[in-house]
Amino acid sequence: MFRPLSLLIINISKHNVASQIKYSTAILPRLSSEKYNIKRKSFGTINESDINHFRSILSENRVITDESDVLPYNIDWIKNCRGQSKVVLKPKTTDEVSEVLSYCNSKKLAVCPQGGNTGLVGGSVPVFDEIVLNFSLMNKVISLDDISGALVCEAGCVLENLDNYVRQHNLIMPLDLGAKGSCHIGGNVSTNAGGLRLLRYGNLHGSILGLEAVKADGTVIDCLRTLKKDNTGYHLKHLFIGSEGTLGVVTKVAVHCPAVSKAVSLGYFGVNTFEDVLQLYRNAKISLGEILSAFEMADNRAICSTVKNLKLTNPLEDYPFYVLIETSGCDEEHDSEKLNRFLSKEMESGHIIDGTVTSEPAKMRVMATFT
Known part of the structure; x- marks a missing residue:
């Protein structure tokens, strides 16, 4: 039987690397170069003249060299990887990016481009002393x-x-x-x-x-x-x-950018086997057709890890697998009837054991964090 979703709303998407816990009081992750036994390539080493040149391109406040200020840009979001960069550059225009890269290329200085630093595989942080080229100010x-x-x-x-x-x-x-x-x-x-x-x-x-x-x-x-x-x-x-x-x-x-859908619903379901997940996906494509907009799966281990590390509350009991289904269309009555008919059929067949469905934006944001 489906239950209304009742959760503590936590918007984990608001994480900002620069405003995370003070690294000076936290246990720093091991250097990536040591953890993965990587040898530094023969690129150049940055010196004071290079720093001064970058300041002439960008201005003083967009060339970050203070060790404590640079540190957050060296560490990835899950605090698994740590680089050794000594400088972060924050360009505002394409011309500035071009000047910086042209100079680095001539001096054989390695560069690590960085966006929001939300990756989970360490690709957005340096390994050695690469210059971090951060794009947060190019936001127009x-x-x-x-x-x-x-x-x-x-x-x-x-x-x-x-x-x-x-x-x-x-x-x-x-x-x-x-x-x-x-x-x-x-x-x-x-x-x-x-x-x-x-x-x-x-x-x-x-x-x-x-x-x-x-x-x-x-x-x-x-x-x-x-x-x-x-x-x-x-x-x-x-x-x-x-x-x-x-x-x-x-x-x-x-x-x-496509047109926004007027009617959106999100369902989060407990499923017993991976075969049931596959059958549920097949049936969703057939029964929901044009209103099916998302179908995501996660196993119990992944959900438990998410709940533990992000301090969330799982709206369902423990199941081997979980499935998230989103529908979006332009006719709420038509879409709701179609979704309810599909869910009733899948509950009766045993492909879905338990679940919750919502059309409230805040609750949908919470459920989306699980997958």
Whole structure:
């Protein structure tokens, strides 16, 4: 029997690395170079003249060198990896990024591009003394065409801020993540982030209309187009989507934003076997059709780890597997009837053992954190 969701609302997406617990009083993670036995490559070592040059490009307050201020940028979100960077640079424009990378390339100084630092695999922090190039100040929305849905923005825009912005024009971002309150759109593009809406809108190769990027030598690659049906020439933008900064750093993005759905519901269910999960997914595609927007699965171990580390409350009892299903459409009565019919059938067949369903935005945000 389905129960109403009653949880302590905790928005974990608001994590900001710079405002986390003071690292000076915490146990620091082991250096990544020691933990994974990695040897430093033969790149240059930064010195005071390099620091002064960066200050001439960016200004004093956007070149961070104080050890305690730099430390949070060296440590990943789960405090598993730690780099040894001595300087953090915060550009505001593509020209500044170009100048910085051109100089670093000429001096053979290694660079680590960094967005919201919400990754879980250590890719957003240095390993050795790489210069951290942080994009948090490149956070402007450049334009939005509310007819075509084309949004153009800088790489440092926070995903949730973009979603809130386009919702004012009855649009949504085609991407939704648990870390949306701190992750950057540039990082999303560079890692080809999937997220909860992938089932409905596909991966970012289909949603990114164009982008601007800067190569290691400072060359600016301008592929910033906003036309959805663009069949001209080579689509170089696809090389940068998912390249994780290896080909260049993304500085601006053009995204196609779909229309917002008027009726959205989210269900969280306990399931006995993985075979039941697969059958549930198959049946959801058939029965829910065009209103199915998300289908996510997690096993008991993953949910227990999430509950423990993020101090959440699981709305269901212990089950071997959990499934999250989201529906979105334009007719609440029609969608609700369709969803209820599907859930009744799956409960009777035993594919769903227990669950909870809500249409309240705050409760949906909580349930989304579990997967």
